[in-house]
Amino acid sequence: MQSPTYETLIYTRYAGYVEIRFNRPHRLNAVIEQFYTEFLDALETAEADSDTRAVMLTGEGRAFCVGADMKEHGAGERSQFQRRQYLQLGNDVCEAIFRLKKPVIAAINGYALGAGAEMACSCDFILMAESAKIGFPEVSIGTCVGGGVTQFLPRLVGLAKARELIFTGIKIDGTEAARIGLATRAVPDAALAEAAAEFVAKLVTKAPVSMQLVKKLLNNASYADLDAQLQHELDGVFMCTTTKDWQEGVDAFAEKRSPEFKGH
Incomplete structure (x- = not known):
């Protein structure tokens, strides 16, 4: 590009x-x-x-x-x-x-x-x-x-x-x-x-979807009470588990290597 x-x-x-x-x-x-x-x-x-x-x-x-x-x-x-x-x-x-x-x-x-x-x-x-x-x-x-x-x-x-x-x-x-x-x-x-x-x-070596979610969670944290923030975090964790990058992170940890995240 x-x-x-x-x-x-x-x-x-x-x-x-x-x-x-x-x-x-x-x-x-x-x-x-x-x-x-x-x-x-x-x-x-x-x-x-x-x-x-x-x-x-x-x-x-x-x-x-x-x-x-x-x-x-x-x-x-x-x-x-x-x-x-x-x-x-x-x-x-x-x-x-x-x-x-x-x-x-x-x-x-x-x-x-x-x-x-x-x-x-x-x-x-x-x-x-x-x-x-x-x-x-x-x-x-x-x-x-x-x-x-x-x-x-x-x-x-x-x-x-x-x-x-x-x-x-x-x-x-x-x-x-x-x-x-x-x-x-x-x-x-x-x-x-x-x-x-x-x-x-x-x-740039970190998982893009994870960074996107964490940025939003941090930026919005002051507007949400604890119950709401815990729910948002739970949703974020679940969202990450739906990505190939989550599996790559698990595999890389088990294989003792650096993960290669693709952003999906």
Whole structure:
């Protein structure tokens, strides 16, 4: 399958996963409407590709994404309706990341601010360079956070820390983000690309159906009481037993070898 081409993204297929690289380095990967529409298409493409078992997001150049491109917004004329439609696209992207049936990893190589931080919080895993910075400057510039941050961030770091990060707009580095649970881990700057590739390589060896079910269970856990969650887990276990991958896992364990999952 041929990789799609975009103006604001670089879409690259690797063994078992796709890298979606934000590609507006001249603006530190600040987001514009075209970025959002292309990103939604890229996520849909990755979802539909049976050979893709995980998605990695990162940024070209010195930043992951510094939020909205204020220069472009200031130069354009938008009606109130068009402004609302643009803002909806930002929410749509974060929701698409969150609901993607495959794990999504953010490899944050520089600044992740505003919309960049929102997209990162929507991911299943965040790997950060130690010197990278993440922050939510919205309140400081008279706007509001979006993309589900007020739900995702407290689940990651707790309500008190989420309040501090959002109300003050402070930027924290990768080391601090990992310490408080916002980032999965922080690595030396020069090692980020290799560490992210190694992390994704581990994920793509896992059973795709199992990962899809577990992601949904984890994401929805805060909405269900224990009885409901136990039932959902039971249904998930039973679903896995209907797959060939389940039998492959049993056989591989008995034969003391690594399983080779096919995704069905």
